[in-house]
Structure formats: structure tokens, C-alpha cells
Amino acid sequence: MNNVPLVQILFVSTGLFFIGMYGLFSRRNLITILMSIELMLNSVNINFVAFNKYLYTTQLNGVIFTIFIITIAAAEAAVAIAIIINLYRSHHSIDVEDAGELKY
Amino acid sequence: MSHLSYIVWILLLPLANFALLGLTGRKLLKGISGVIGTSVLLVVAALASMAVYQYFFVYGKLDGIYHLINVLQFEWLKFSPNVSIGMGVALDPISVMMLFIVSVVSLMVHVFSLGYMKGEERFGTYYAFLSLFTFSMLSLVISTNIFQIYIFWELVGISSYLLIGFYYDKPSAVAASKKAFIVTRFADLGFLVGILILSFGAGTLDIHTLIIRLTTVQSPQLLGMTTSSFLGISALTWGLTLVFIGGAGKSAMFPLHVWLPDAMEGPTPISALIHAATMVVAGVYLVARLFPLYSFDVSSLNIVAYVGAISALLPAIIACTQNDIKRVLAYSTISQIGYMMFGLGVSGYSGELGLGYMASMFHLFTHAFFKSLLFLCAGAIIHLVQSNDVKDMGGLRKLMPITHIAFLVGCLSIAGIPPFSGFFSKEEILSAAYQSNKLIYGVGVFTSMLTAFYMFRLYFRIFHSRAQNRELAHGEGSLSMKLPLVVLAVSATLAGFVPFSLFVTPDHAPIEAHVDLIFSIFPVVLSVAAILFAARLYRTQNARPAKIATSLGKIYRFAYRKFYFDEIYLFVSKKIIFNLIGRPAAWIDKHIVDGLMNLLAATTVKISVLIKGFQSGKLQNYAVYFFAGIIGLAALFVYFRQSP
Structure with missing residues (x-):
């Protein structure tokens, strides 16, 4: 395993991050947007684990942090889905363009 | 002194009564609020009488001199080690005398009101206010501290405001x-500034210390106050004059007297209370309290004397022309308070020279009885006739025998006919004036003649004149209305025989005063002549008064319109103050102060319109801004990390 260099792992995580960002900016469906956000979170997780493994071999901080992020992400997904369900009930749609009341 | 500590109850009982009736007088205790108020006042009056006895005959005298007893003294507000405001209860001859007068007159008013205000909608509230009024005046007179006086001074003002405006739907x-409130407040401004000057100069607010410091020759405080001056007048004179302005406002002295005749709009027993014992005598009391200072500073004492003399004369002239029974009495009050003021003004400090001071306090004492008597009689008459105008009265002699006698006693007393009480006090004021200032003496004698004339003009027009066949709803009034009249009539007759000079003098040492009969003949003869003249004019209805009025022409009209004082004040306030100060100030407020605020608001609105496009309501736009912001921050962070 050790022969995979750090840079390559970073490339993967950066790619994941920007794919997520693209999804966040371009998709209209809220579920898809939620999935994009999860992608971005996971790219960060990869970074944490990778840096922990290559730079601070004696410590476990990065790994622990990742576990926290996964937990938070699960909670966040629950909240987000609850929001989406309520939005659907009130607007009969989960398209972000349809929920634009909060403006000037 | 512990054996006098019950004095505190004289103050606390009316206050507690005010709280009780103020909270429950509307519904719960409405029916019996009058009885509660009256019985509380009965206790207070009894305690005050006891205080009079104990002070003057048991504890007060030390080496032949009545000394100041501090019953209670505590620090109320402490700003810094040097500046603090104390409160306390001090007894000296005048405060004990005032305690007695205030509580007795107030008790009489309470009893009288039981009948007079019966069936009134806000009966309980009325008694609550009455208690507040009594409490504030009682606390004023026992104050140890000039600031404490000021606090209760304002409290007297506010309770008179409440009571004068008692019929607030009128x-x-x-x-x-x-x-009343605005005029006295205006004067109180002077009082406050005066207090500040005096206390700053003396370095204390405690009256006793203040007087000692400012009357000790060569004391640093006195030197400081006499050497520093403003407009060529020393700080001491300024302070005393300003304090006197406050007293003049409360005592309705010329030219701040305009509120008192209008204050007749309140219930009549209130007028009795305001005129006889509380409120208007507060100004006289204040000057008397600070009298050692005034007698030390001749120029301010002269102001007191001349203002008093003018206030004695002008209202007496006005009173000769008025037709409203209560207004005539109000002007007579101003005139009598004027007597007290110039009595103080012509007085010296020690020994026989203190005659004016003693006479002034004596007059305050007797005036309290006969003036409250006259007002309560007026109340009984108004209660019967349901009108204030003497033209609606006349021939009431048979209908109201007790009121008739009582009113006659009051008139004889105020006119200074021996042996009624007013005679003694007035004669002493006049003889004090004769010894020091002949001009003021002349004014005093002339006023005393006018007083006899207008009081008997009132008397004859009410009780004699035509005999009317009127149908009346009720008789003379209930027992509660007659009883105070009888008590006060007896007091007004006998009060003159109190050997006052043994008790109340400026330096607290008894002097021997004697009525000089030869001296008294002249004023008494004048008064009797004035009474006979009034009898001739008004005893029966005839055309003579009208003829005299037309022959006097302009002078009569001038007096009838009260020397146009109200008009002058209206002119000054409406035309000059409103136009020259009020309007420009309003313009500045509207256009400059408000304009600045409006400009601020308008700018905010413009900027908001410009930037509101950001709030598009589109979620993904926000996400873009958010990331752009993060990238921007990251860029900044990286840039500044690298540059140093």
C-alpha cells in the first residue's frame, strides 16, 4: 500500500471535491445537491486520512476526525432529508428553483 | 431624643393612609374611606398637639431659649465623603407650630369634606390625595435639610395639582x-438654583449648619459667598433671592400670584387647605426658616419686604371688584400672605427687633384659622346655593344661622377688629413696619382698610342684601359641615390671646410683646369706617355701588380685569415666547434635527436598493458567493502569509 504516493491521493480527493462542487452549483434537484455535498465531505475525509498516514504516522487525530465527520454527515443527511420532505409537502416539488421566496 | 420619637408617626400615618386609600379607595373601602382618613388625621392632630405641649413646655427650653431638637437624622444619599444628602426630623418653634396648624386645619377639612364631598364618584381618591397633601406639608415643615425641603416642596406642588384638577372632566x-403647576414649577427653578448656590457656597445642605456657617462673621464660607459676585451682586444675595423666588411662587406673591385665583376650580375644602395651612404658607415658612440668613443680607430682605408689600396691596384692590366669592377670598389670601412676607421683611434678628418675624408667624397662625373658616363657610354657602357668584346669593342670614355667625367672625378677624385674632397679629405686623419702614407701614394700613371693605362687601352681599324666596334642596348642611365651622370660629376668636412672642422669635429667646392701644386706634378706626362704608353700599340693594364703579371708570375696569396680569402673561408667553423662541426652535427641530435623521434613513434606503439584487432567493447563487468568499479569503490568507 505504501507505494501509492500522497500526491495521487490528493488528486483523487481534489477531483471528488470539484465534482461535488459542480453538482452543487448545477443541479436543480435537492436530493442530488445533498449527494454532491456528501461527495465534498468525503473528499475532505480522504485528505484527513491521507495526511494522517503520510505526515503524522504516530498519531490518530486525522482518523478520529474523519469518524466524527462521518457521524455529523449522517446527522446532517437526516436533517436535510427532513427539510426536503417538508419542502415537498409545501411546494409539491424538490426543485431549488421553485423555492425562491426568501428574497428581497 | 427618644421621648419625642413619636413625631415620626405624625408623618408616617398620613403616608400610610394615602397608600391604603390610594390602593383600595376606589372600590373596596370607598364607603368608609372618609371615616378612615378623618380618624387617622384625628390621631395625627392629637400627636401634634402633644408635640406642641412637650416641645414648648417640657423639653424645648434650655437656659430660656428654645433649641433645635433633631429627633431623627440619617444619611439618605451619599455621593462622596463630602457630598451627601441627609434626611431627618427637626423640631424648633416654627416647625412645631406648623405641625400643629397643618394637622388641625387638615383635620377640619377632612371632617368638613365628609359632608361636602358626600356622594362624590371619586370619594376615596379624594381622601387619598388629601392625605398625600397633608403628609407632604407636614414633612416639609420638619425638614432638617434644604434638599429635603425641596423634595417635599415639589410633593406639595404635585398634590395640589391633583386636587385642583380633581374635577378633571371640567x-x-x-x-x-x-x-398652578407650571407657574410654581417655574418659580421652583429659581429655588433649585438658589439651593445649589447656597449649598455650594456653604458646603452643606443641612439647614442648621448652613445658617451657622453663613452667619458667622469671618467664616471662610461667608467670605467666599460675599466676595464672589455676579452682575455686581454677591453670591449670597443671589442665592437668597433665588430661593425667595421659589417661595414667592408657592406663596403666590406678586408677580407670580396668577395661579392662585384660578386654583379655585378645585373642591372648596381643598381651597381652605391650600390657603390656610399648606401650599401658600410654604413660601413664608421657607423665608422664616432661612430667616437668620435673610436678616444677615439686607438687600435680599428688602426684596422680601417690598414684594410682600406690593402683594398685600394689589390683590386687595382687585378683591374689591370681584364677584366670585372664592376669588375674593383667594385675593384676600394673597394679600394676607403679603402681610406675612413684609412682616418678615421689616424684621430684625434679635431681641425686640425680632418683632416682625414673630408677628409674621403669629399672623400665619391666626390666618390659618380665620382663612380656613372663611373658606369652609364659602364651601357651605356654595353647597347650598350651587353657585360661586355672589349675585346668586343674598339674604342667606336666616337660612344659614351658624354659617352666618362663623363667616362674620372670620370677616371681623381678617378685618382686624378687636378682640378677634386677626387684630393682634396684624397690629404687631403694623407696629413692626412702623418701626422700620414708614412706606410699608402706610401700605399696610391702607391694605387693612381695603381688606375690611371687601370682606364686608362680601359679607353683606351674601347674608343681607335682598331677602329671597328660594327653594332649597336641603338645609344648612350636615353636622360634619357645621362642626368644623364652630370649632374654627371659636379658634379664630381665641387664637389672638396666645402669648405668641413667648414661643416664636427669630433667636428663639422669648420677648415681651404688648399691644399698644394708642397705636392701634388709627388702623382700627379706618377698618371700622371701611366696614360702615361697605354696609352703606351693600346692606340693601341700591344703585350706589354701580355709580361709584362708573365714576371710577378706568381704574375700576383696570382692577376688575385684575390689572391685566393674565393678559400680560398670555401676551408674553403666546406672542413673545412662542413666536420668538418656540417657533424657531420648532423649525430647527423639524428641519435640522429631523432632517439629519431623515437623511440617514434615506441614504440607508438607497444603498439597500442598490445591493438588494444579491438576495436573489436562488440557493445556488448563494453557494457560489459562499465559495467565492472562501476562495477570496484563502487567497488573502496565502498572500499575507507569504509577504512578510
């Missing part, structure tokens, strides 16, 4: 209470 009553 526009004239509302206007009168407002006028």
Missing part, C-alpha cells in the same frame, strides 16, 4: 391645575 379645572 376643562377649566384642568387648565387651572396646569397653570
